Amino acid sequence: MQRIGVMTSGGDAPGMNAAVRAVTRQALNLEMEVMGISRGYSGLIKGEITELTDKDVSGRINRGGTFLFTARSEKFKTAVGQEEAISQLKRFGIEGLVVIGGDGSLQGARELEKGGVPTVGVPASIDNDLPGTDYSIGFDTAVNTVVEAVDKIRDTATSHERVFVVETMGRNNGLLTLESGLAVGAEAILIPEIDFDIKEVCQIVKQGYESGKSHNLILVAEGIQDCCLDQPDKKDEHYSAAFQIGDMISQNTGYEVRIIVLGHVQRGGAPSAIDRVTASRMGAEAVKVLISGESGVMIGISRDELIAVDYDVILEKEKKIDTSLYELAKILG
Ligand code: ADP
Numbered sequence: 434m435q436r437i438g439v440m441t442s443g444g445d446a447p448g449m450n451a452a453v454r455a456v457t458r459q460a461l462n463l464e465m466e467v468m469g470i471s472r473g474y475s476g477l478i479k480g481e482i483t484e485l486t487d488k489d490v491s492g493r494i495n496r497g498g499t500f501l502f503t504a505r506s507e508k509f510k511t512a513v514g515q516e517e518a519i520s521q522l523k524r525f526g527i528e529g530l531v532v533i534g535g536d537g538s539l540q541g542a543r544e545l546e547k548g549g550v551p552t553v554g555v556p557a558s559i560d561n562d563l564p565g566t567d568y569s570i571g572f573d574t575a576v577n578t579v580v581e582a583v584d585k586i587r588d589t590a591t592s593h594e595r596v597f598v599v600e601t602m603g604r605n606n607g608l609l610t611l612e613s614g615l616a617v618g619a620e621a622i623l624i625p626e627i628d629f630d631i632k633e634v635c636q637i638v639k640q641g642y643e644s645g646k647s648h649n650l651i652l653v654a655e656g657i658q659d660c661c662l663d664q665p666d667k668k669d670e671h672y673s674a675a676f677q678i679g680d681m682i683s684q685n686t687g688y689e690v691r692i693i694v695l696g697h698v699q700r701g702g703a704p705s706a707i708d709r710v711t712a713s714r715m716g717a718e719a720v721k722v723l724i725s726g727e728s729g730v731m732i733g734i735s736r737d738e739l740i741a742v743d744y745d746v747i748l749e750k751e752k753k754i755d756t757s758l759y760e761l762a763k764i765l766g
């Protein structure tokens with residue numbers, strides 16, 4: 434293999450730049466050329482492809498976002514889009530591709546693989562929802578962002594003795610919410626994977642105040658809106674999960690409630706040291722695996738060791754949450 438490509442795709446995650454840097458520098462070290470594909474599959478279809486040099490990735494390791502830009506492409510999901518993408522790869526002489534992104538992006542990589550393009554995936558998503566790896570790039574930074582924000586919210590919550598309902602990201606899962614909730618000592622954590630009874634949540638709030646607490650922090654995953662809230666008429670982005678839960682708490686308890694939707698703040702910022710190290714290790718390994726002739730795999734981390742996991746194994750499964758963490762958060766909160 435003499436020339437490989439690298440792209441970032443789907444939702445951006447802090448540490449993507451560090452991963453692109455690692456792919457580029459490892460490939461150059463192994464005397465290969467690297468082509469950077471801008472704007473994910475959308476840019477690939479359009480041929481937005483330029484060579485990456487050592488200098489292009491300098492000063493990137495500490496930056497959030499992705500300097501290659503990212504995008505979502507409906508066209509790429511079609512056979513026509515995939516054929517166009519493959520012909521662009523041929524046109525630019527790209528013999529193998531590293532795709533850095535979440536589960537959707539790796540499903541796309543699997544389609545390219547089926548079309549004869551060797552691909553290796555690198556998991557990057559603040560949701561950390563890819564099975565086959567303990568961590569996805571960006572998760573650690575996002576947890577730290579939530580913790581920093583909630584620590585600040587706690588100050589004002591305590592001063593006014595208020596209930597705060599804080600909504601965190603997580604399209605279909607509650608991993609970010611659960612780990613952040615444990616880290617801030619939330620009084621209750623609501624995630625799509627675990628059924629909850631709003632009456633019980635109200636009871637927790639009441640008991641909290643009765644036992645002398647000066648605030649109540651409830652962390653809510655955005656994904657509970659689709660699975661757990663029985664208010665189809667109220668399903669819209671301006672009345673998201675946190676607002677619905679907040680209304681129910683104030684109606685049932687009479688306490689003063691404030692709502693915070695943390696939103697895209699959670700996707701930005703300088704990557705944490707853990708995300709930089711993980712991205713560097715995974716990106717470099719992806720290149721090694723690709724040139725060894727193996728492909729159709731995602732580089733994961735299990736018990737701090739790098740592993741290569743078949744796309745079919747990860748993409749057919751759902752990542753399970755650790756229910757013992759949930760139970761622990763309940764006891765400690
Ligand atoms: P993420 O990678 O963060 O999960 P998305 O789910 O939005 O983000 O996926 C990113 C892109 O990957 C999509 O816009 C689409 O181009 C491609 N993709 C997602 N699912 C598939 C699929 N089943 N087949 C082909 N391409 C897909």
Ligand code: F6P
Pocket residue numbers: 444535558559560602603604655700
């Ligand atoms: O998958 C990452 C994620 O940040 C989810 O947590 C969230 O639901 C979604 O992306 C938001 O995507 P968009 O970029 O379309 O706002």
